[in-house]
Amino acid sequence: RNGVELRSLGTSPAAFKEDLLSNLYYRRGTTVESASAQDAYETLALTVRDRLAERRARTAAAHYAANPRWVYYLSAEYLLGPQLEQNLLYSGTAEAARTALEACGFAPDEIAALDVEPGLGNGGLGRLAACLLDSLATMDIPAVGYGIRYDLGIFKQEFHDGRQVERPDDWAFQGDPWEFPAPDDRQVVGFYGSTSVVGGRTVWTPGETVLGEPSHLLVPGYGTATVNIVRLWRAQASEASFDLTRFAAGQYAEAVQDAVRAENISKVLYPDDSTPAGRELRLKQQYFLVSCSLRDIVRRFRLRNGDWADFASKTAIQLNDTHPVLAIPELMRLLVDEEGLDWDHAWSLVRRTFNYTCHTLLPEALETWPVDMLGRLLPRHLEIIYLINAELLDEVRARFPDDLDRVRRMSLIQEEPTRQVRMANLAVTGTTRTNGVAALHTQLLTSTVLRDFHDLWPDRFVNVTNGVSPRRFVRLADPLVSALISDGLGTDRWLSDLSLLSGLAPLVADASFRSRWRDVKRANKAALGLGDPAALLDVMVKRFHEYKRQQLKLLHVITLYHRILAGGYDGVPRTVLFGGKAAPAYHAAKNIIHLINAVAARVNADPATDGLLTVVFPANYNITLAERVIPAADLSEQISMAGKEASGTGNMKLSLNGALTIGTLDGANIEIRDRVGADNFFLFGLNAAEALTLRSGDYRPRDHYAADGELRAALDVISAGAFGGVGQEVAASLLDRDEYLTLADYRSYVDRQSDVDAAWRDQERWTTMSILNTARTGYFSSDRTVADYLTHIWHASPVRVDA
Numbered sequence: 001r002n003g004v005e006l007r008s009l010g011t012s013p014a015a016f017k018e019d020l021l022s023n024l025y026y027r028r029g030t031t032v033e034s035a036s037a038q039d040a041y042e043t044l045a046l047t048v049r050d051r052l053a054e055r056r057a058r059t060a061a062a063h064y065a066a067n068p069r070w071v072y073y074l075s076a077e078y079l080l081g082p083q084l085e086q087n088l089l090y091s092g093t094a095e096a097a098r099t100a101l102e103a104c105g106f107a108p109d110e111i112a113a114l115d116v117e118p119g120l121g122n123g124g125l126g127r128l129a130a131c132l133l134d135s136l137a138t139m140d141i142p143a144v145g146y147g148i149r150y151d152l153g154i155f156k157q158e159f160h161d162g163r164q165v166e167r168p169d170d171w172a173f174q175g176d177p178w179e180f181p182a183p184d185d186r187q188v189v190g191f192y193g194s195t196s197v198v199g200g201r202t203v204w205t206p207g208e209t210v211l212g213e214p215s216h217l218l219v220p221g222y223g224t225a226t227v228n229i230v231r232l233w234r235a236q237a238s239e240a241s242f243d244l245t246r247f248a249a250g251q252y253a254e255a256v257q258d259a260v261r262a263e264n265i266s267k268v269l270y271p272d273d274s275t276p277a278g279r280e281l282r283l284k285q286q287y288f289l290v291s292c293s294l295r296d297i298v299r300r301f302r303l304r305n306g307d308w309a310d311f312a313s314k315t316a317i318q319l320n321d322t323h324p325v326l327a328i329p330e331l332m333r334l335l336v337d338e339e340g341l342d343w344d345h346a347w348s349l350v351r352r353t354f355n356y357t358c359h360t361l362l363p364e365a366l367e368t369w370p371v372d373m374l375g376r377l378l379p380r381h382l383e384i385i386y387l388i389n390a391e392l393l394d395e396v397r398a399r400f401p402d403d404l405d406r407v408r409r410m411s412l413i414q415e416e417p418t419r420q421v422r423m424a425n426l427a428v429t430g431t432t433r434t435n436g437v438a439a440l441h442t443q444l445l446t447s448t449v450l451r452d453f454h455d456l457w458p459d460r461f462v463n464v465t466n467g468v469s470p471r472r473f474v475r476l477a478d479p480l481v482s483a484l485i486s487d488g489l490g491t492d493r494w495l496s497d498l499s500l501l502s503g504l505a506p507l508v509a510d511a512s513f514r515s516r517w518r519d520v521k522r523a524n525k526a527a528l529g530l531g532d533p534a535a536l537l538d539v540m541v542k543r544f545h546e547y548k549r550q551q552l553k554l555l556h557v558i559t560l561y562h563r564i565l566a567g568g569y570d571g572v573p574r575t576v577l578f579g580g581k582a583a584p585a586y587h588a589a590k591n592i593i594h595l596i597n598a599v600a601a602r603v604n605a606d607p608a609t610d611g612l613l614t615v616v617f618p619a620n621y622n623i624t625l626a627e628r629v630i631p632a633a634d635l636s637e638q639i640s641m642a643g644k645e646a647s648g649t650g651n652m653k654l655s656l657n658g659a660l661t662i663g664t665l666d667g668a669n670i671e672i673r674d675r676v677g678a679d680n681f682f683l684f685g686l687n688a689a690e691a692l693t694l695r696s697g698d699y700r701p702r703d704h705y706a707a708d709g710e711l712r713a714a715l716d717v718i719s720a721g722a723f724g725g726v727g728q729e730v731a732a733s734l735l736d737r738d739e740y741l742t743l744a745d746y747r748s749y750v751d752r753q754s755d756v757d758a759a760w761r762d763q764e765r766w767t768t769m770s771i772l773n774t775a776r777t778g779y780f781s782s783d784r785t786v787a788d789y790l791t792h793i794w795h796a797s798p799v800r801v802d803a
């Protein structure tokens with residue numbers, strides 16, 4: 001089935017318009033006269049999609065012919081962002097589309113506003129997955145992302161009286177024009193049941209089966225003909241699960257209960273971030289993703305290969321955190337039970353196929369599953385985990401005789417207080433490489449949470465510092481600065497080789513370039529429409545978590561407010577912008593949101609702050625909003641307690657867009673500071689070692705309260721209820737526990753903010769620092785991240801697709 005010729009779809013305005021109309025008539029079934037905005041949007045999407053689908057067909061043919069080593073990314077989350085603007089850019093049809101729409105009497109901007117982002121992720125981990133897919137395609141690597149097609153994505157955040165209220169995100173309510181269903185590739189997934197041994201082989205007989213139906217989205221590369229895919233699985237009840245007898249008897253709810261239960265598996269994205277929720281449905285989701293994806297990977301391997309011995313050399317599977325780690329026992333089961341390979345051969349293939357990325361340092365975020373639950377849901381997988389554990393512990397005992405405590409710590413099974421399977425231990429044991437996501441993170445991983453494993457297998461650990469897509473977060477988010485960069489460099493090649501940004505550094509000496517840079521920032525702030533564009537825009541956008549310390553930023557805001565009320569304020573005008581969601585069950589984080597909104601209401605209503613301080617908190621921070629906020633930011637808040645933030649990626653996006661960072665020596669902040677230079681970064685606070693020492697001694701937050709008048713004043717108004725009852729809880733938590741050393745870092749932070757003011761007052765100096773941030777952060781492209789994965793972990797090569 002080779003050599004089929006494709007008609008090339010035109011990208012001229014005339015060709016685009018012809019296809020737009022044809023799609024409107026024949027695929028949407030309407031006419032220009034009667035088309036709604038939604039009709040126009042869906043038709044536009046199809047017309048753009050067709051141009052990429054053609055490249056996709058050529059990509060698939062080239063990949064098929066090459067039979068390369070594939071990269072498969074397994075992730076429970078993808079935060080892809082809006083698809084329309086991206087696909088217009090990557091297909092080179094943005095201008096043609098605008099012209100064609102206008103010629104048909106449609107309003108392009110009104111229509112573009114109908115594009116809904118698929119919010120299939122929580123935060124950093126999900127967005128990283130999307131950036132890596134973007135870079136894999138851009139670098140012509142044959143790759144597939146596997147995930148779950150949740151019906152309801154990350155909840156929509158509203159504020160009611162300042163409190164976060166969650167609303168369901170029915171993102172595909174109008175249908176998703178970017179998706180290609182592939183019902184012929186559906187899989188059957190088993191749950192529950194029992195195992196037996198038949199003729200020397202173990203057979204698992206599931207008690208329940210669910211169908212997994214895939215659909216895919218196109219993942220185009222920038223400046224290349226490669227179009228990869230992300231394949232998302234949706235749970236579907238098998239036909240047999242509709243109970244016709246009950247239906248006929250009028251028991252309508254009972255008739256569909258099994259079907260509903262099956263389809264619940266892909267109903268909703270868990271909105272937790274950094275704290276695992278121990279629910280059986282979550283475990284079902286994880287196995288559903290793993291089982292469907294591995295069968296698909298095996299099917300694709302068999303299309304081109306005949307010998308299991310070649311599997312690992314043709315397949316690299318990356319496990320995005322522990323969420324898909326059941327893939328390790330699942331592949332063992334497929335190879336040993338279903339394919340009849342001997343255990344050792346299968347284990348060697350499994351270990352050479354998988355690699356694992358760890359995204360956390362919080363011990364409470366390391367996933368474990370109750371042995372009882374896992375054994376009931378997946379009886380054969382638990383047996384396999386026990387067998388893997390027996391071999392692991394033999395190796396530990398051989399290397400460290402008489403070290404019983406080490407054996408206990410490294411076991412895949414935690415015994416006390418309840419028996420749990422430790423997914424991170426399983427991940428390290430069943431893979432070739434384990435990587436952290438920033439230099440400090442990898443160093444802390446190997447010296448703390450995974451230290452025992454590092455002692456046993458030091459060569460398994462590598463660092464791969466995160467990165468972000470310059471297409472998404474510079475070109476699409478900030479077309480103005482992108483044009484200025486291209487003008488300054490005399491090329492737009494920086495979009496696929498971000499190290500070229502270093503060529504901007506000499507332009508800091510060019511007064512007219514500096515002035516254009518300033519104008520662009522100002523225009524982006526005006527377009528955002530929050531606060532005075534002349535004020536310094538001070539931005540803290542990320543999920544709400546105590547370790548990230550939005551509460552520290554809030555204490556600073558209150559301190560500025562008090563200074564203004566005291567008279568003679570000498571700080572620069574600021575707009576402080578917060579954005580982010582809290583997990584619905586995370587009470588302390590929701591309190592902080594509530595308190596920020598209360599403080600904002602008070603500060604903004606007080607005429608004393610006019611022209612000096614504004615606090616804004618737009619609801620529902622997501623990729624769409626990030627693309628408007630990041631290009632407008634002057635100051636980037638990266639103020640987590642040192643040793644807690646694995647990497648951060650918002651820090652990279654903001655710095656790349658010319659925001660200066662105020663931050664701790666945490667995660668990738670350290671690497672950003674190393675590159676932009678200490679003079680162009682506002683450092684404050686304890687480092688990771690100091691924070692650890694302080695935490696493990698008897699830290700007394702009240703000593704800081706007692707010693708610092710401004711801190712005391714800020715905490716006093718909060719506890720006194722000046723911003724509502726919620727303040728009491730927040731203040732008490734800081735004064736009584738302060739788990740994340742907020743009070744210990746307060747003075748250093750507030751003083752450093754005065755240096756920010758001084759730098760801002762000298763606009764020429766600020767602009768120079770801003771340009772240097774962009775010029776020196778090309779390293780943080782996800783293209784470099786993918787290059788590192790290729791060299792150290794995946795060992796896969798590009799396959800070029802003819803343009």
Ligand code: 26M
Nearest residue numbers: 124125270272274276277359437646647648649
């Ligand atoms: C767990 C249980 C149930 C439901 C959801 C979860 C869960 C979901 C997401 C747990 C953790 C999740 O994400 C963690 C995360 O986003 N980590 C971040 O990863 C980024 C990319 O590597 C880093 O830059 C951040 O520092 C890190 O916090």
